Amino acid sequence: MVSQRIASVEETGSSRESILDSATEVFMESGFSGARVDEIARRAKANKAMIYYHFGSKQDLYRAVLLRLFGDVLAEISRLQATEAPPREKLQALYTRIAAHFEAKRALPHIMLREILAGGKSIDAEASRTLFVIVSFVAETIREGVRTGEFREVDPLLLHMSVLAPLMVHHVGDSFRERILPREMPGVAAPRNGEMLQHLLTALDRSLAPATPAPSSSRS
Numbered sequence: 001m002v003s004q005r006i007a008s009v010e011e012t013g014s015s016r017e018s019i020l021d022s023a024t025e026v027f028m029e030s031g032f033s034g035a036r037v038d039e040i041a042r043r044a045k046a047n048k049a050m051i052y053y054h055f056g057s058k059q060d061l062y063r064a065v066l067l068r069l070f071g072d073v074l075a076e077i078s079r080l081q082a083t084e085a086p087p088r089e090k091l092q093a094l095y096t097r098i099a100a101h102f103e104a105k106r107a108l109p110h111i112m113l114r115e116i117l118a119g120g121k122s123i124d125a126e127a128s129r130t131l132f133v134i135v136s137f138v139a140e141t142i143r144e145g146v147r148t149g150e151f152r153e154v155d156p157l158l159l160h161m162s163v164l165a166p167l168m169v170h171h172v173g174d175s176f177r178e179r180i181l182p183r184e185m186p187g188v189a190a191p192r193n194g195e196m197l198q199h200l201l202t203a204l205d206r207s208l209a210p211a212t213p214a215p216s217s218s219r220s
Contacts, residue, residue, distance in 0.1 A: 016054050019044045024065050028107035031114040032062050032122035059124065066127045069108045072101050074130065077137045087145030088208070091138065092201055095163050099197045102171040109171040135160055142208070151208040159207060163200050170196045 022043035026035045037058055041048050055061040076097040080090045102109045115123055123131070138160045145151030170191070177190040191199070 015044070015046055015050060019046055019051055019054060019061070020065060020068055023061050024069070024107045024111075027062060027065055028110045031111075031118065032058075033118070035062075037061075059122075062122060063124055063127050066111070066123070067130060069105055069111070070130055072105075073098055074133060077133060081137070087141045087148065087150055088205070090141050091204060091208075094134075094137065094141075095167070095201065095204065096197065098164070099167055099171075099193065102167065103193055106171070109168040112168060113172055145208065149210065152210045154207060159204070162207065163204055167196065167200060 019040065023035070023040045025043065026040050030036075030039075035058070037048055037051055040061075041051055044051075051061065055064055073094075076094065080093055083090070085093070120128070135157060139156035142151055142154060142156050142159065146153050170193070174190075181188060181190050
């Protein structure tokens with residue numbers, strides 16, 4: 001009897017993960033409005049009743065997918081907040097982790113870009129709060145860097161967008177680059193993921209570096 005209950009719990013957890021995996025694929029391919037619960041059920045080898053049992057609604061399922069996709073990034077923020085690392089190292093670590101996550105979880109930049117194009121109308125309050133945990137961390141880290149003299153004052157949202165947007169477009173644009181670059185710019189190699197990240201981290205450093213005082217001109 002006990003072993004049957006354990007098997008049932010494991011089966012339930014497995015079916016939930018399978019539904020989340022399939023839903024992630026479908027939301028990546030079709031967006032929230034185009035995604036069909038029937039298709040998610042088919043890919044997960046589950047029935048619709050099981051999906052509604054675990055998640056309640058398509059909106060709740062979408063929220064669960066988003067929170068799951070952002071889980072590793074939020075965990076990295078918690079880790080960084082608990083360290084005594086200098087502000088520069090914290091921001092470099094954050095964007096390095098986001099880049100690695102975009103590479104490992106291809107659905108995340110695709111879904112984010114779809115939401116941006118749709119005006120964010122499918123992201124509910126809980127999911128949007130999760131997104132702004134990242135922006136809040138960036139703002140908090142910039143303030144810390146300004147206090148210590150490591151950074152100049154910059155707009156945290158503009159800074160975040162200047163790193164995240166090209167990183168996101170880079171990770172969703174691999175097929176585009178493979179198709180267009182050889183035809184229009186033969187001999188030009190597409191930037192690799194590591195090269196793109198390094199370029200953006202260098203730009204981040206330059207954006208945050210304290211202004212160098214202009215040399216005073218002396219009259220002879």
